[in-house]
Amino acid sequence: MRGILMMMLFAQAASAVKHSLEFDLMLSSGFPNVPEYVAMEILDGVIIAYYDSDIKTGQTRLEWVRKLMQNNSQHWEMHLQNCIHYQQVFKVETLSFQQSSNQTGGGHVIQQIAGCEWDDETGEVEGFKQYAYNGEGFLTFDMQTQTWITSHPQAEKTKQEWDKDKINNGHWKNLLTTDCIAWLKMYLNYGMTFLYRKDPPSVSLLQKTPSSPFCCHATGFHPNNAVMSWRKDGEELHEGVEDGEILPNNDGSFQMSGELNISSVAPEDWRRYDCVFQLSGVKDDIVTTVDKTVVRTNHGKGGTKEKPSDLSIAIIVVVLIIVFISTAVGFRLYKKRKVTEMTPELSQRLNPETSGTNTSSTQ
Structure with missing residues (x-):
């Protein structure tokens, strides 16, 4: 049942021109058949890459992402290594969550969502990073002040410690408002045909x-x-x-x-x-x-349903777990977005060297 955490990642847009790239992480203990560490990369509400501590490798269900991985292998190898390395960092930096809550037994889930948004009409960019502990909002990073905002009384001690780390806070602001935006635009440019297609059901x-x-x-x-x-x-x-x-x-x-x-x-x-x-x-x-x-x-016409792949089952299980825990206490883990229409203006912003030309991706 490794996949329950992932099903509700799919989205409703607050704005028709905003695009998002998210890195959603979960660290858990005390839950049988659920991987200790899960990481997902989500573009405009679509999971484009998945990793967990059981499979120990990055995977995708999307053909255009596989081709992008082949054509830009250094980028994906960097992401994979960062993902593997961050599992230990994640454990260390959130150890205080459990200590401050005075909870030592039972199951625990720590969630992090980090990423960026880009308004392709105004050019406005926004980074975001937040943590939740056992489904409750815990800490949110303020990009402007580069300080942490507590969402729970027991987060105050962690906030004070993290506010002192100016270098790390500056790193996160740069990563989420600069590097993340570059990755977002690259993915949009490469995946245009896939992301903006219309398939009837x-x-x-x-x-x-x-x-x-x-x-x-x-x-x-x-x-x-x-x-x-x-x-x-x-x-x-x-x-x-x-x-x-x-x-x-x-x-x-x-x-x-x-x-x-x-x-x-x-x-x-x-x-x-x-x-x-x-x-x-x-x-x-x-x-x-x-x-x-x-x-x-059950006994009528229509044949049998297609058996889902192991990766799809894993994604579904992980998503459902996250959504169940998050929605039960009102923590909004996912900034749900929907894919918007591709326009010549967006294509030009992504490909300024081909002014006025609509660029399509290779699938």
């Missing part, structure tokens, strides 16, 4: 048993700006409806599900109900009518 209706809710499952779509809803006689439904989360697939596309409970409705009236899927930037909605001839069950 495959939509299926599923039902476990005759009395179970109907599940509308859409998979293979991109980007992750999507909405699923249910209608009856053309009118949107809210009662008996359960919304699902948008989750990652192996290939960098996304999936989502929504449930409708109409167990009291006679089969001859099922066709009054529709599942509606809306993908951002696509004019036509995908409407799937509830019909007993197309509903798939």
Whole structure:
């Protein structure tokens, strides 16, 4: 179950022109079948690289990232070595979290999110770095003052110690507002075609048993700006409806599900109900009518589902754990972003030497 921590990394944009690059880390103890150390690199809400202390190597599910790794192997080797080295640094620098909380037994999770944002319209850049302990916000780095802001009373001692380290604080500000932005632009430039593509989903209706809710499952779509809803006689439904989360697939596309409970409705009236899927930037909605001839069950048509890869399982498990712990106490681990439209202006900003020319990436 190594993957629960990763599923909720996928995003909702606060601004249509902001792009983000994040380095999300987790150090845990006392949780069986969960790696002690997990690191993820996330571009505009898409996990582009994954590492944990069990697999001991960097991995990606995305073909364009594999090619970028081959073409810029020094960059990726630097990131991998930094990731491995930082596991020990992470342990040392956060040792005080557990000491200050007077907790010595049970499970513990320390999380760090660090990264940068770039507004491709205004050119504004922002770095961010924050820590959480057992799901509670603990410390946040103030880039302007290069000091630490406490989010928990027990973080005060750590804040005082870290505020004294001017050199390290200056290093983090430079890394997150300069180097990180350069990496972000490089990834955007190389991954344009992949990140800004529009793939429609495959939509299926599923039902476990005759009395179970109907599940509308859409998979293979991109980007992750999507909405699923249910209608009856053309009118949107809210009662008996359960919304699902948008989750990652192996290939960098996304999936989502929504449930409708109409167990009291006679089969001859099922066709009054529709599942509606809306993908951002696509004019036509995908409407799937509830019909007993197309509903798939455990013993019905449709074949078997594709078995997920070990990496995907790991990512999913890790994400779910992080989200469960974080949302339970209100710590916002992920600055959720959605991929925006590629414009000539953005292409020119990424490639000033090809003024006015839209540059596409190699996948």
